[in-house]
Amino acid sequence: MTRSQRPSRLRLSAALLVLSAGFTGSALAHNPMCECKAIDADQIKCTGGFSDGSGAPGVTLDVIGYDETILVPGKLGSDSTLTFKKPGAEFYVLFDAGPGHVVEIDQADIEAP
Numbered sequence: 087m088t089r090s091q092r093p094s095r096l097r098l099s100a101a102l103l104v105l106s107a108g109f110t111g112s113a114l115a116h117n118p119m120c121e122c123k124a125i126d127a128d129q130i131k132c133t134g135g136f137s138d139g140s141g142a143p144g145v146t147l148d149v150i151g152y153d154e155t156i157l158v159p160g161k162l163g164s165d166s167t168l169t170f171k172k173p174g175a176e177f178y179v180l181f182d183a184g185p186g187h188v189v190e191i192d193q194a195d196i197e198a199p
Contacts, residue, residue, distance in 0.1 A: 141166035
């Protein structure tokens with residue numbers, strides 16, 4: 087190998103290292119997940135977590151009216167669930183694990199018992 091080939095080979099190795107580091111970061115990323123189901127006519131149970139299988143205890147899960155008022159402020163319990171009384175007003179559920187980790191579930195998308 088000549089001296090002129092060495093620097094280009096080093097640059098190629100460095101570029102591959104940077105690219106592989108970028109792929110590793112995206113492979114380790116996890117997406118938020120939240121599911122809500124009606125237990126009966128009055129109670130709804132939501133379960134939150136992440137696509138890597140981890141739970142989400144302590145993550146904020148608020149029930150918000152269409153007028154943007156918080157109807158039921160909450161946090162997921164140690165089992166990553168929260169059960170609440172169905173509000174009389176129209177609402178959606180906001181699972182908020184931080185920037186880029188937010189899930190909204192409209193009342194129309196909540197499964198009936």
